[in-house]
Amino acid sequence: MDRKGFLTTEELRSKTVEGLIDTIVVGFTDHYGRLMGKRVDSEYFLDSVLEDGTHGCNYLLTTDIAMEPVPGYKYANWELGYGDFHLVPDLKTLRIADWLEKTALVICDVHNDKSHQLESIAPRSILKKQLDNLQSDGMDCFAASELEYYLLENTYKQAFEQGYQNLSPAGYYLEDYHIMQGTRNEKFTSAARKHLKKSGIPIETSKGEWGMGQHELNVKYADVLSMADNHVVYKQCMKEVADAMGLSVTFMAKFATDQAGSSSHIHMSLWKDGENAFVGNQAIGPVQGSDLFRWFLGGWIRHVPDVMPFYAPTVNSYKRFVDGSWAPTRLAWSYDNRTAGFRVVGSGKSLRIECRIPGADCNPYLAFAASLASGLNGIKNKIEPPECFEGDIYAAAHLPRVPYTLSEAVNIFEQNEFAKNTFGKEVVEHYTHFFRNEQKAYDTSVTDWERKRYFEQI
Template identity: 65%
Template sequence: MSTLVRRGSASGHLRPATLRCVCSALVAPEPRAPGPPIAAKNAPLAQRSSSPWRRQSGSSSSSSAFSFSTLTATKKAAAAAAAAAKERVRGLLTVEELKRLVEEDEIETVVVGLTDCYGRLVGKRFTASFFLESAVEDGTHGCSYLLATDMDMEPVPGYRFAGWEQGYGDIHLVPDMRSLRIASWLEKTAFVLCDVVDDESRALAPHAPRSILKKQIAEAHSLGDLVPMAASELEYYLYQQNFEEAKEKNYAGLKPVGWHREDYHILQGSREEFFHGPARRHLQASGVPVENSKGEFGIGQHELNVKYAEVLEMADRHVVYKQCLKELADQLGVAITFMAKPHFDQPGSSSHLHLSLWKDGKNAFHGDKKLGSISCSDEFRWFLGGWMKHTPELMVFYAPNVNSYKRFIAGSWAPTQLVWSRDNRTAPFRLIGSGKSLRIECRLPGADCNPYLAFAAALASGLDGIRHKIEPPAAFEGDVYKAKNLQQVPRSLGEAVALFQKSAFAKAMLGDDVHHHYAHFFETEHLAHLQTVTDWERNRYFEQI
């Protein structure tokens, strides 16, 4: 590990501790959208201590319904809930708190971001003073191609939303001030996520991933004042090389930070605390409450879990989490990947989704009806039935790229056949908890998923189940990997894209135009793979064929 420390100390990117006391000095901000209590009250965040690394280095609603008036009403509801709320998430900021921190020279920069279709963060950096002067009220603009490019940021023809024919005009980015937070891993920086708004209609642009999730949240409210609560469990691999070195090696032959399988392994986990310790502290200080971290089954693989929340807030936390860990790795001279399957001989990295619906501060999944051995409500049973029924046709939202499908291998802790079971990790739908903690864990999504799209797909499917009283199949007991004659998980992006393209349900969920947009997006990704000559092909055929 000494080589890692030397690289980190030479990087010159470790931020000074200018914000160590900021979070403990903050007045508690107003909470996000109203809903049931998220979790137990947070313990006060202690002043961040230097890590060992630092010590050694010295350093179905129509989209038109989403207007500014709707957003204003939501903010008013959030403000009303604030008076009675017991939960205060440390690291979130109000505009007034941001003004004070700017005046005190504690914040100089505000990152204004949104996710593209892949789930990557894109956007701008504002001087904090100009953000307060301009962007708070007026937002900002970005090129429409941000929602119509490939992984290399190349403009892709064939989209209706944006293209050369339309001149690649601007999209209006409106900061959601409820997502405003300290970005403690960056020096003197705050961070806010944006909605994409149509300048003419003043409605949320329906193609943006965050808009798609917001539409389904509105559907849940309209179905009976239901509040979706959620969590995502991200896994990742960590390597001793930095990102530049990994690129120079074509991302092959990288050395993981560990050398033992580290699932729950305390000794191996301790060797990696130079990274995971600061990661936990930075997230906790940046409005992302952390539960715990642990080693995972792969060599160099880890998991860090954050507290569950209302589903939009959870998706926002997911985005902040990934950005924080990538930038922290960059600062510390190591590399991290959220690929679903970076190594053929190691388990893949997942993003298990946990979902429940709440009403009047109580878990609406709790009830006295029976589903196998589970006591639950009708809504729970129907939500599960709808989620399972629509999974194949919406699989692209859980497994969005070519690599995603290489994770679905028997015996690898990833699901392969579509069943549900009680507390069974071989099943894609694992039912866990009881009473007020009863929830559905979906083990299909990989760490490469876009959280807004994955949660939106899950909600749309489950809510359709409630509307149409869709019954789930009987519970499965035993080893799903060994079972015969069960419905298989789609085995490739091509197969999943074909199911999505012809899905009437996907069209109804998204609308024809947005459905065309994402069908084209996923098909473009699939075709890029089909046209690429791989190292595997050269190694197999160059001389022998």
Template identity: 50%
Template sequence: MLTLDDLRKEAEAGTIDTVLVCFPDMFGRLLGKRATAHFFLDSVVEETHACDYLLACDMDMEPVPGYRAASWDLGYGDFVLKPDVGTLRRCDWLEGTAIVLCDLSDEAGNDLAHAPRQILKKQLARLDEHGWTAKMGSELEFYVFNESYESARDNTYDNLAHGGWYIEDYHIFQTTKEEPLIRAIRNHMDRSGVPVEVSKGEFGPGQEEINLKFAEALEMADRHTIYKNGAKEIAHAWGQSLTFMAKYAFEHAGNSFHLHSSLWDKARDTALFPDEGDPNGMSRLFRHYLAGQLALFREMTYFFAPYVNSYKRFQAASFAPTKAAWSFDNRTAGFRIIGHGKGRRVECRIPGADANPYLAYAATIAAGLYGIENELELPEAFSGNAYEAENVPDVPKTLREAVEALDKSEVMRAALGDEVVDHYVHTGRWEQYEYDRRVTDWERVRLFERG
């Protein structure tokens, strides 16, 4: 990490000349500007501006009608980017570059309620009222391809050269073939204030996972977002490509984002989930927290799976969950309890690698607080193969189903605010609308000659 004094010294020495001034958009992408280091220190460190359509557009950057926060009728004015200097760090994979993340406000200084970073900060403020904080860990899977993004696009993302041709889960030999790129990502991240623990092969050909060190929720969401952006940029520099798409191909495993969470006493930095006197090592607080997750899983699934494609990942016997069971160290369940002592935590296996971490974390905290504040009782743990369970509720099967569950959720509206829920319900419905009117390759193959 860098302080402003560090940046000033490096700018004077000429070792850092550029600062990426960024914010996460609705899709978890980094948007923003490149400032010269001296101008950042002279001016941008206080604030800069960007068009408010950036939180009211789709993945293609097309302005979407129907948002209350920004529209043609409102003139698409500016919002304010205020750098959070605590996030300032070296961007090691780019020469002479640092990066800082920003909070967003309107011109009057009011937080933008629908900005992902602000949504998470609001839930962390609710925890703070209890004297607690949340610590999170993101496990992200992705596929590696031995061709560039340009080549992949020219081939319409079909018949791409995978980094490997067979399942490489925990394989050393196959991951050695991918190691030049993966090592570069690990080391660049480690030197950029995004600490890495390990990397490993995953359940698809050319599929990898790099585990980041867990952290306080906002810091972890920042690391997650910088990591995804940086990994793509590093792959691009190597003439390769990678994808975090939830279900890249019908025949291959999906890309997961296993979301690990626990609550801690903020002042004492002690874990609140373990209870050595409990037969399962779970405190009553943990039980209420987990019960909240189970009670609200349908209502928060949109924040775990924000695209039509996301739901194609939920396939039986694929290591992606189809049932919202909780269990001890059971990878068929949607909620897996793991760890010991201060490492006791819940791993939610529902999110895909395409999810926005700020929104996923915020929904997780909101659900956990609902369970705690209402002292919800936890049902008995599930054991066995959850894929075949008959009396366990299903994870939503479609984006349409998840969006409707969020729209009707009184609890999520109370926790996040109507303005936020309406904004993201509109985003989800637009995504569904765009998909519904498109013609797919599958339809052409099925119907061009035979239909």
């Protein structure tokens, strides 16, 4: 991985002495994928946190999005007193946070405060468990996530005060690939590109997307754990740069009923001995690939319903899956076909699988873990993929469909033996409770849609 923008401890010490860095963001992600943690004085970090880590309240792995403690978790609750967990910096992730003044950032693993082992329910721990399975077979996984987002001319505070109504997208016609419309937002986008590049995230391209004010900024692929870390830093940077400019960005999967959803397409390939292990001479539909490629694809497709909440974690996620909207709705694969849930792209060393199912609201650690686990199970059990589909998959009503709602997806996940065997019963039980609470919050809330529909007419 390119280490430009990253820091060794010696470099951090030198920059601290020179007064170039005085603050370290010590962070991890909660279940929603939000960066949580502390700001630490850089001298204190070097003297203490570097060796000993720091602590956080374990309720952070049981809270809802509004930070309310949620009852019913075995992991942490009022009866157990909401104790601490241990945040252990992964120094390979120590980097400049270029968009912040004199600040560096480090991603932490979450450890149990008593056993000092990884907390099994923490998102990064779940991905690392799957990486252990992969690396025991002598393989590596490279991945990229293509994040889409909407840029708005309102500040976050203005959006809140307006009840998230009558917001002003930073665009007034569909701007997919439009250079002129993109130019209007280049002040923000160029700043984001430059900050990300200086913060250890190599940049590829940025472009307008198929929505008013919708954009995509692509970063270079990396090993799967680094890519998940980069995904988290990317979102944090984008939000904070927008906030500083009096703008806002949203990574909702479906920001508006009449606009395109925002995705996080996942590209993935396995490598062994420095070579792409998907490359081979077998004809798999129109693709030349290996047994590993074929079985990985078969397992990834087969297990989508089993782990769907890890790709689509909110009620809003499922409103993106609309036919003819560029979001996939059916479980099929094709070569370079954007109507497919799984789009195979590239050839030779660039051969890879693109899963188009996850939305921009996914937690990257969970989405990557689900993808990798499904593919590896496919290899283990030699799961054959369905026949390559050619044509408009939206029109193929006979093909199996992604779940329609979070409730439907969680019902499958809760009872699923593959999920339990892969992630552990404790993890499945914990996340089932998490997703059910998210569904309950929606089911018991009165929405603007209901008021518009029923206030006078009922």
